[in-house]
Amino acid sequence: MNKNSSRILAFTFSACIALCSCSETKKNSHDSEKQSLKENNSATQSLTELSENSYKLVKYKTIDKAAYLYDITRAKDGFYYASGDDTSHTNADSAASAPYIYKISSDFSDFQKIELELPEAAKQADEINNFIVYNANGDIAVFYTFIDNGDMEEPEEYDENFDYEAFYENQTASYGICFYNNDGTIRKFIDLGSMESENSEDDSLIYHLAIAMPDSDTVVTFYSHNKIDIFKSDANHETITVPDEFLQYCDPQLLTGSDGKSYLSIVSAGKDPSSTQNKILEIDTDTNELKDPFYTENSANYIPTGPYHYITGCGDYLFIGSNEDEVMGIKADGTSETILKWVDADTTEMRIIPADNDEFYCLSYNNYGNEPSLELYKLVHRQAGELDNVQIITMASFGSNPLNSYISKFNREQDKYRIQSVDYSTELTPEDMEDKSPQSIAERNKNDFNKLEIDITAGKCPDILMLSRSDTALLGKKGALLDLYTLMDNDSEVNRDTVAPNILKALESREGKLYSITPSFTVNTFAAKKKFVDHENWTLQEMIDLYDRMDTASKRYSTMDKSEVFCMMLYADSDLVDIERSECHFDTPEFIEKLKFCNRFVDEMEFADKSGDDAYQRYWEEYSRRFTDDQDIISNVMLCGDRDLGYEQIEFGEDITLVGFPTSNGKGGKLEPSYEFSIGAGSSVKEGAWEFIKMILSDASDENIDAGKGNISDGYPVLMKDLDNKIDSMSKVKAYDENGNLIESTTYTIQGIPINTPTKEELADLKRYILSCDTLKYSMDDDAYAICIEEAEEYFHGGKSAEEAAKMMQNRISLIVSEKS
Incomplete structure (x- = not known):
């Protein structure tokens, strides 16, 4: 069963980064906007409002043979700076081993590679690691690790007779920071020596480093578990100790605000062990201290890495945060607001950066084949009136809709209908977050379901519903749901003959009506x-x-x-x-x-x-x-x-x-159905709702399409042709041969024990057993x-x-x- 669907399958049991315009004026705070939505759960955004206040995704260009770009930063002069693929180098005395960055034109038409001059210590080292940082002013710096292998030389290829343990124990390292001019020449080099006293507890080499550059003469690093280091170009070095309470769940994230300052994003315990808080604190590089949190986001659930991933903001926003549902902006006063709902842009979460004219680039890499390419999209404003002839299909949800990726796909691939979610869940209070007893959860779910029933009574039943078995049976009994057989009996693709008979029997009412169907x-x-x-x-x-x-x-x-x-x-x-x-x-x-x-x-x-x-x-x-x-x-x-x-x-x-x-x-x-989809009995767009459900049923057979987005392909697909294919495919597994080639095999191992895949007869018996199960x-x-x-x-x-x-x-x-x- 979809592990994320317990909130959506209302009331069963208790138990990239998109941006829209940074100047877009949605003046309510993030929390206030949520509360407003909850107070009018049944209200949907009109298509006129959607046209005027949202973005859509359009294809911009393909850049062939593109390097994978890291840490893309928009500079104040309109250019972008980015790191390329290579971050670690050997044989440092060759020009090709020098670190580099890209300076990219505002329309991504021109890529200028800027090689960074190597300091003398790098030329003398056996190996170097570098950590490049740059900021919106175009300032550049590199934190170097210089590795000396002593009198030992590592073989080019693996040698079972070579003493690798002695080799690595023999290695020593020293460190330095280079401050660069914008043409890549060295402006200042700071020798940090071995840094043994400040290094991590085991004095291991620094291979991972979070780094920021708040101004042209300051570099902030976070590489030890609980230490922030502040380096100045005049060789001054200060350390800030991060409190243990900020280290409970994950290493803090080093951020750069749109004001150029450095910040720390941390995750700490909420009011009970099953909830967390995300806080953002300024790192004061003048007084060398952490300031009090200026922003706090409470999570009702345990989210050890925090509810959002943050990048540098723009316009009124210090930071932009994104998750799989939305993009939000955080202001300097600690308030936040929703910028964009991914589903409204007909896409899922993507990696994006600001562009000109209040638009935004979205990056997607095609890694297939020998020549990877960069697919560049844009988030652009919808034109007023472009959705005027589109019919809305409303879809009830209880919290975040786990099928937003499929809603986006349906909305994107045809222009007759548009699905919009109607959220009937209640915003959780701090007290609700603390009380997670079965009784309290049941009461909250009951209240949410009552809101849906009020809408149904008022003649505003959503067109598509995803409910639990008991709630589906209840609404079907009351006449609120459509008998899906009325659609299936006139459909050549999804009908009584093409759907697994055990599922139909399990989902049918006592009167022989089908009020819901599942994809898997x-x-x-x-x-x-x-x-x-x-x-x-x-x-x-x-x-x-x-x-x-x-x-x-x-x-x-x-x-x-x-x-x-x-x-x-x-x-x-x-x-x-x-x-x-x-x-x-x-x-x-x-x-x-x-x-x-x-x-x-x-x-x-x-x-x-x-x-x-x-x-x-x-x-x-x-x-x-x-x-x-x-x-x-x-x-x-x-x-x-x-x-x-x-x-x-x-x-x-x-x-x-x-x-x-x-x-x-x-x-x-x-x-156990993955989801149960129903259609409101009085829906005026039942044909469109049925087309969406059919798309879901079809995609349930393809794990590559699903790719974890909603998990509708977990289990057996409900369409018989897909069920047969799934069971037949179990006769072989994918495996790698001794040469590393992916092949089909009839054996695999579990815990080192070889297992044969099922025989044809065993698979036939498994299918018989599956189809014999017809109760829920x-x-x-x-x-x-x-x-x-x-x-x-x-x-x-x-x-x-x-x-x-x-x-x-x-x-x-x-x-x-x-x-x-």
């Missing part, structure tokens, strides 16, 4: 050794009997805790809540027995003791052998394609049976789930009996189901 799916099941269970699909009693019989399996109750086992049982029982019939079934003898079985497991798993290496290693060795040694019984398996059962072959060491989750109806394998996993919504967890935990801790817990679940969830119906 996985199969969740239990596996056990064939010698213990020789048939697919078992009952709860069979499972309990096996556990009772296997009393020598010492780890059978300790590799999962009570709550984990209960959650798996809960997720897999699609009959517990029946939204269509307004029923729930928690007080059955079978469910009570499931509760009692879960209570056999440990309260909390014991993990390896890290205080001793031997004990730690022994723990994991025993854990990895738990199935082969018959110390554990069942494994939770997800079938999703590629090397489906290879890991289980290693894990069990012998033939297995896919026994499934214990059920009374012989439906133990559970389907995850059929319960968040509030029912939260109640189940709460009542089960009380039972597990001795607060009530299993019967009492089941009765409370039945009573409480019956009320919720009744209210929703």
Whole structure:
């Protein structure tokens, strides 16, 4: 299942750099704009507003045989400065080994290569590393590492008889900084010596360096874990120690503001362990201190690298930050505002730099073949009225839409429709960020869904919806969703004959209507050794009997805790809540027995003791052998394609049976859709909405198209021709031969153990099993789930009996189901 879709698949369970005009005047702060959006979630941007206030991506030019450009900086004179491919050099006495930069014309038509004169120390060194820096004023400097190999010489090709360890231990290094004139000649050289006292703890050579140049006579570096070094052209050297609280998650990022000053972007802990804060602080190179943060961005989730990647700003912005959804600008007063939504520009996140006339270049490299090229695009303002004849298709989302790349693709490849997301999520308060209990998440998701229901009641149902199974069933029952069979029965490409029949059966309502469809799916099941269970699909009693019989399996109750086992049982029982019939079934003898079985497991798993290496290693060795040694019984398996059962072959060491989750109806394998797409019953653009869904279904078969953008290709594609191709392709894997050539192979290795790809007969049997699974996993919504967890935990801790817990679940969830119906 798409790991990023839990917020979008509303209410299942709790558990480059684009710029637009730097002079564009969106005066609300970033936070205020978000809040305004949340207060009017159902409002969509009109096409007139979109034409007047957004950019679109257009192809500009292709530059053949282009070097890969790093750190492109726009200078005040309109030129660009950039580093090229080579950053490390040997045999430094040759002119070709000198570092260089490019000076590029404003229209990228002229590239001037500026070679930087080598200092004498570089000419005498056996090797050099250089770190080039330049700024918007055209000032240039290089931090050099001069490496002396002593009396040893490294062979040109690998020599197994050469003592490489002694060679590297014998190396010594010294350092220096060159300040350059703009023609590449040396203006000033500063000899830094060995820097042993200031270097990192192990005194290793400096091979990685963050570097900035706030003015013509100052270089700021960050190469040690907690030290900022400030070097002046008069040889003055100062050090600032970075507080430990700024180093918890990742190394700080050294930034240059549009004011020319140096800054530090850090990530620190939020108000709870699962959230973070991004802060930006000025590095005062006059007083040699870090100032207090002038900007703070709170993240509701744990983002160890920060929510944005920053570059130097322009116009009113000190910095421009981007992520996969948007580009934002940070001002000197600490306020921020959205500059651009990628999806509005019909593209995904790209590497970009400012251009003339309030436009922006976007860079993309084509690395295929022997002659890589640079594809140059532009973000240009839309013309007023250019979208006047386009029809809007609204698409409901709950937070960031994980399918923005596909929305951009659809909007870009045709001009009849345009998809716009309508965000129904509520802006999280600091208190919300702290409280991540299942009950609180369920309440927030319920509130968000209520906003959608209000719009539906008011006749403003979005054209496309992505919802959980329970919410889809509820809205289908209420008549808010279109029966997709009405479209499929007149479609030659996507219809009842071309879609996997098990998915259609699983998603159909009791009346035989199809209110949603998915592009791909996985199969969740239990596996056990064939010698213990020789048939697919078992009952709860069979499972309990096996556990009772296997009393020598010492780890059978300790590799999962009570709550984990209960959650798996809960997720897999699609009959517990029946939204269509307004029923729930928690007080059955079978469910009570499931509760009692879960209570056999440990309260909390014991993990390896890290205080001793031997004990730690022994723990994991025993854990990895738990199935082969018959110390554990069942494994939770997800079938999703590629090397489906290879890991289980290693894990069990012998033939297995896919026994499934214990059920009374012989439906133990559970389907998990990647997304469920629905169309509003009253949509006036249902044909356009269907074309978008068809595009998604088609692209789900191509992992190269998906490339992780929405993860719709995770699992098995829903179209039968693509499903057949996916299963057939599992007979071979891509591998490299001894010469480094990519070939197809029928064997691969896992943990050093050779595994054969499935035979034709084994693949046919796998396909049979997949298509035999026609019931869904995850059929319960968040509030029912939260109640189940709460009542089960009380039972597990001795607060009530299993019967009492089941009765409370039945009573409480019956009320919720009744209210929703």
